[in-house]
Amino acid sequence: MKTSLAALGMMMAGLAAASPRTPARDAEVLAELPQGLRHAEPSRALAADRIDVAVPLARAYVARARATGDLRFLGYAEAALEPWMRSSAPPPAVLVLHAGILQSRHAFEASLAELDRALAARPEDAQAWLTRATVLRVLGRYEAALASCRHLEGNAEPGVARLCEQGILGLTGHLREAYLAILQIPAEALGAEVAAWRCSELGEMAERLGDDTAAEGHFRSGLALAPRDFYTRLAYADLLLRHGRAAETLTLLEDYQTMEPMLLRIALAHRQLRDAAGGRAEALLAGAFEVEERRGDAVHRREEARFLLDVRNDSRGALQAAAANWQVQREPDDALILARAARAAGQPDAAKPMQDFLRMNGFQDARLPAPGDAS
């Protein structure tokens, strides 16, 4: 209630900014279309008729959304699947892809429901089990996530099942053992992408163990294997920022100025450098969060909390966003921002449910302030 009124005021302020113009020259370029993106009608018609067009098309769109951070591609993927989703028994491949889209939108429960439908029809679908494990892990339902990982044994690329399992054990009281176990998985036997995943998992575990030097090494090897790995790049940027290495952060993210999570790190790096160049990133982020709020999306609430805390110095707003985010997702970064926001707002109690959850699971993270630690 309180926030919605405040948000309404902000929205109005943002809306007033529009000032339409008539370009002077016909040749002025208004938009550069992403490669291959054209009038949607022909491909839509084809995808509605043929599943062997719809599924690869949707898959390519999803991959593109992941690689570029361009959320519109998720919508295009959804549109390609839509005619097939309307059937009473959608093909499992369609369900699994659609569940992945829902996951990206943080509609986790709906995603799980579709994965269960897919698995009922195709019990050995490795991709469905892996997506399911990922969703459950984000939700903090570790027992169920582990069970999903076990279904990958003998079903997926070698190493994937162990990586999946050890990743969860690392969150539930076995951090050092899990780290060592993943180190034991021979990287040579893995495909490039799974190898990059292994590196980012190792890097994050090393950070939680308090060994940032080792973490940096893992992130660097991960990026060498898969330079476009969005996730590893973000994690590495956060590590650099924690050490005040702002200039290196900017170099790392130079080519990624279109994604909100990346923009946030760029803005933070400029803050650390105390230069004015971050103003553009800050304005873009503020505009993007404002529109998301209007839409009722909350996909970037974690980033928004960090933006409010570290850019806007609004610890109460940050705490509200971080607490709402914790209701939706429970990854280490979600715990970290909630802990920091609660401390900054002088409301340590707000972080207590989170701390209880982490304690119950035996979670360990060297970056987390100890409960009751004064700032």
Add this chain to the structure above:
Amino acid sequence: MKARDPGLVALMLLAAGMLLAGGSARAHTASNGFLTVHVDGAEIRGSVELAVRDVELAIGVDADGDGKVTWGELRAAQARLDRYVGDHLTLAARGRDCPLTLEPMRVNDRVDGSYAWLPFTARCAVEPAALTIRYGLMQGIDPSHRGLLALEAGGKTQTGVLAPDSSPLELSLTAPSAWRAATEYFRAGVWHIWSGIDHLLFLLSLLLPAVLIRRGGRWEPVPHARPALNNIVKVVTAFTVAHSITLTLAALDVVRLPTRLTESVIAASIIVAALNNIFPWVTESRARIAFAFGLLHGFGFASVLADMGLPRDARLVSLVSFNLGIEAGQLAVVMMVMPLVYGLRSAALYRRTLMPWGSAAIAALAFVWLVQRALLPVG
């Protein structure tokens, strides 16, 4: 977005050839359309905006196929765009369409790129009491597209979100949002005075002796209701006028005081008012105490209002409603307690025990608050 989806890791290679395409440095957001509607009697003015990129997807405007949409290409497609918008956006009142007339488009630059901005007018057969908006832009192309609506009617702005696949949105124009804001803030005012017991204790401390007269160093009951009523009205009015002044000043951001200071002084004000009943030094003009400290209580109310925020389009209504809520809540308590106190005024129990010891208890409680608020760390 950060959550890694290992299931899709392998798919990234598929997209490798397409990476970093369209290298313009814009923030990527989900697809949004912007719809503004201004209702003036039966006449409607407004604009609809679609991202140029979305226009390409919907109707195909990149005539030369070079992957760039120019102003010339967009303008050449005006007739087709008009038809597309006409087919996918309708405004209706009382079940009858208000036909849209689209005017020459312009361009609006937003954080995520350029938008085609189409002004329109529409005429309804009757002055609408409610407007039904059917929005199907980008339907079938991008189900995550949303139309963000700002509707202005009778000086009030309402907002809404339109999804291409959802049912039509009906917005009532005669019951403006100011009414909703008014009831909401009124309720908040009542609730605040009832839940935040400190304001009431201050007022009651000043009112407990209202049924008595100080004569020769002793309390005596007032002979009849009139002087008691007089006392009550004076104290309540003084308190109300004072806190209304500062509440307004603070809510409109004219004056600001640190919360810790106002909260501490509010606690102190209760101690002063309560002790005055035990060791009376102000007996005739308690209304002055009510006024002086009432100014501080107003800042206390304002901090609650600051937490809620004032809606931009209904600031004054909300502020007044909140204040009226406070007065109503306070009056309700006064009207419940004072007849009882009046009935008890002649009893020695009231004058010698209830009033002094009750006041002492109030003072003690307020002292605890004072220590908490002034000395203990925040939070």
